[in-house]
Amino acid sequence: MSDAQKNIIVLGCSGSIGTQTLDVVRQHSDKLKIVGLVAHSSKDKLEAAAQEFGVQNKILLAEENSEAEATAKIANMICDDDVDIVVNAISGAAGLNASYTTLKNNKRLALANKESLVVGGDLLIPMAKNNLLPIDSEHGAIYQCLIGEEKSTVSKIHLTASGGPFYGKKRADLENVTAADALKHPTWNMGPKITIDSATLMNKGLEVIEAHHLFAVDYSQINVVVQRQSAIHSMVEYIDGSVKAHLGTTDMRIPIQYALSYPERWETPVERMDFQNLDSLDFGKPDCETFKCLHLAFEAGKAGGTMPCVMNAANEVAVAKFLNDEIKFLQIPEIVERTMNKFNPDKVESLEQLSENDTQSRKIAKTCISHQT
Numbered sequence: 424m425s426d427a428q429k430n431i432i433v434l435g436c437s438g439s440i441g442t443q444t445l446d447v448v449r450q451h452s453d454k455l456k457i458v459g460l461v462a463h464s465s466k467d468k469l470e471a472a473a474q475e476f477g478v479q480n481k482i483l484l485a486e487e488n489s490e491a492e493a494t495a496k497i498a499n500m501i502c503d504d505d506v507d508i509v510v511n512a513i514s515g516a517a518g519l520n521a522s523y524t525t526l527k528n529n530k531r532l533a534l535a536n537k538e539s540l541v542v543g544g545d546l547l548i549p550m551a552k553n554n555l556l557p558i559d560s561e562h563g564a565i566y567q568c569l570i571g572e573e574k575s576t577v578s579k580i581h582l583t584a585s586g587g588p589f590y591g592k593k594r595a596d597l598e599n600v601t602a603a604d605a606l607k608h609p610t611w612n613m614g615p616k617i618t619i620d621s622a623t624l625m626n627k628g629l630e631v632i633e634a635h636h637l638f639a640v641d642y643s644q645i646n647v648v649v650q651r652q653s654a655i656h657s658m659v660e661y662i663d664g665s666v667k668a669h670l671g672t673t674d675m676r677i678p679i680q681y682a683l684s685y686p687e688r689w690e691t692p693v694e695r696m697d698f699q700n701l702d703s704l705d706f707g708k709p710d711c712e713t714f715k716c717l718h719l720a721f722e723a724g725k726a727g728g729t730m731p732c733v734m735n736a737a738n739e740v741a742v743a744k745f746l747n748d749e750i751k752f753l754q755i756p757e758i759v760e761r762t763m764n765k766f767n768p769d770k771v772e773s774l775e776q777l778s779e780n781d782t783q784s785r786k787i788a789k790t791c792i793s794h795q796t
Contacts, residue, residue: 428453428454428455428456429454429455429456429507429508429683430456430457430458430505430506430507430508431444431448431455431456431457431458431459431506431507431508431509431510431533431683432457432458432459432460432461432480432500432501432506432508432509432510433445433457433459433460433461433510433512434461434497434509434510434511434512434513434518434521435461435462435463435510435511435512435513435514435518435535435536436460436461436462436468436469436472436512437462437463437465437468437469437472438463438512438514438614439512439613439614439675440510440512440535440558440675440679441462441510441512442468443675443676443679444510444512444679444683445457445472445475445476446676447676447679447680447683447691448476450680450689450690450691450692451680451684451689454684454689455683456476457472457476457478458478458480458503458505458506459478459480459481459482459500459503459506460472460473460476460478460480460481460482461481461482461483461484461497461500461513462481462482462483462484463483463484463485463513463514464483464484464485466483466485466486469481469483480500480503482496482497482500490517494520494521497520497521497524498520498521498524501521501524501525501528501530502524502528506530507530507531508530508531508532508533508683509521509525509530509531509532509533510533510535510558510679510682510683511525511532511533511534511535511536511539512535512536512558513536514536514614514616514617515536515538515616515735515739516538516542516732516735516736516739516781518536518538518539519536519538519539519542519543519774519777520774521536521539522534522536522539522540522543522547523539523543523546523547523550523774525554526547526550526551526552526554526555527550529552529554530554531554531555531556532551532554532555532556533556533558533679533682533683534555534556534557534558534682535558535559535679537559537629537630537633538629538735540632540633540636540637541629541632541633541731541732541735542731542732542735542777542781543732543771543774543777544632544633544635544636544731545636545727545728545770545771546771546773546774546777547636548636548637548639555637556681556682556685557633557637557678557682558675558678558679558682559630559678560653560656560657560671560673560675560677560678561582561583561630561634561656561657562630562633562634562637562657563656563669563677563678563681563682564656564657564658564669564671564678565580565582565634565637565638565657565659565669566637567669567681568657568658568659568667568668568669569638569659572659572661574639576661576662576663577638577640577644577659577660577661577662578644578660578661578662579644579645579646579659579660580634580638580640580644580645580646580657580658580659580660581646581647581648581657581658581659581660581666582627582630582631582634582645582646582647582648582657583647583648583649583650583653583655583656583657583658584624584627584647584648584649584650584709585608585621585649585650585651585653586649586651586707586709587605587608587621587622587623587624587714588604588605588606588607588608588621588622589605589622589714590649590651590707592713593710593713594712594713594753597713597752597753598751598753599751600752601748602615602619602745602746602748605618605619605622605623605745605752606618606619606622608621608622615746616739616742616743616746619742619745619746619755620716620738620742622752623714623716623742623752623755623756624709624711624714624716624717625716625717625719625720625738625742625755625756625759627647627709627717627720628716628717628718628719628720628721628723628724629720629735631645631647631717631720631721631724632720632723632724632731635724642721642724642725647709647717648706648707648708648709649705649706649707649708649709650704650705650706651705651707652701652703652704652705653673654670654671654672654673654696654701654704655668655669655670655704656669656670656671657669670696671696672693672694672695672696674691674693674694676691676693677691677693714756715756715760716738716755716756716759719734719756719759719760719763720734722763723763726768727768728768728769728770728771729766729768729769729770729771729776729777729780730763730766730768732771732777732780732781732784733762733763733766733768733780733784734759734762734763735781736762736780736781736784736785736788737758737759737761737762737763737784737785737787737788737791738755738759739785740758740785740788740789740792741754741755741758741759741788741792742755744792749792750792754792757791758788758791758792759788761787761788761791762784762787762788762791765787766780766784766787
């Protein structure tokens with residue numbers, strides 16, 4: 424990509440990643456220009472951002488008559504010849520179509536929507552070429568640790584996790600936790616869905632599947648390790664025993680900016696790590712018996728095909744119900760597992776197939792919930 428000013432569109436501009444992307448653009452307005460904005464339902468934030476950055480091309484998804492119309496409008500925005508980079512920060516499986524359209528049209532995809540790869544990695548990766556840059560801290564860290572290294576020399580990827588707000592708790596401790604309890608993440612400020620996923624460890628499970636696709640590693644080469652301070656964002660171990668670790672403060676503007684500036688590095692206003700006053704770096708093993716979602720994600724990934732789509736759809740349904748106080752915290756993995764048990768994985772062949780699979784999985788998950796409540 425040339426050194427000229429890069430034109431970007433931000434899908435999900437009113438959420439956590441979207442608003443921090445806007446801040447990166449503020450810091451580097453000589454290098455980045457926003458030419459399109461999409462928000463789900465935050466009309467005031469969308470209008471304010473459009474006014475600030477002088478953007479005419481904007482979409483509020485809540486005002487669209489149907490999902491098909493919204494998808495078509497986003498696709499038209501992405502396909503504009505002026506667009507260089509698409510920041511996909513749409514929440515959930517709904518982001519898959521936008522990721523597909525971006526890569527199909529040979530645009531750079533700065534991907535925060537991990538569900539795109541979880542559900543449709545088999546479709547997206549063959550299209551990606553060098554146009555896919557992960558935004559999230561863990562995969563951005565791994566990406567940077569791999570620069571200059573031969574793929575054949577990678578022994579293991581150590582995917583770090585904060586452990587969430589319930590680290591060290593057992594099932595008995597989690598019987599009556601509320602959504603408010605689960606939303607108290609110890610180190611990151613994120614949206615509600617991803618924060619609940621962090622509490623169940625499903626977010627780390629999604630990242631395991633994402634890492635499998637992004638870095639072409641077997642699931643046996645992916646190790647999840649709890650790093651409570653969230654200072655080490657992930658590590659790559661090589662066949663000679665060397666380990667590269669990526670460290671940084673808990674500020675998402677760092678991986679966001681790198682996905683936009685790559686292969687360059689730009690200045691940021693973020694707080695720097697104070698190593699002299701960093702008391703400790705603690706590591707631990709995730710408890711997959713208490714937090715079964717991580718185990719289920721590994722199983723879905725190993726099964727392959729459409730099974731990750733099933734798992735993701737069931738999880739999205741369960742998390743929404745939990746946030747609405749309709750089910751208990753520990754019912755989330757139960758619903759996901761029951762839904763997965765209703766399906767056999769098929770080979771991924773098309774977006775239409777995945778959409779149908781997603782729809783059916785959500786129906787099954789809702790049936791499982793109705794039988795539990």
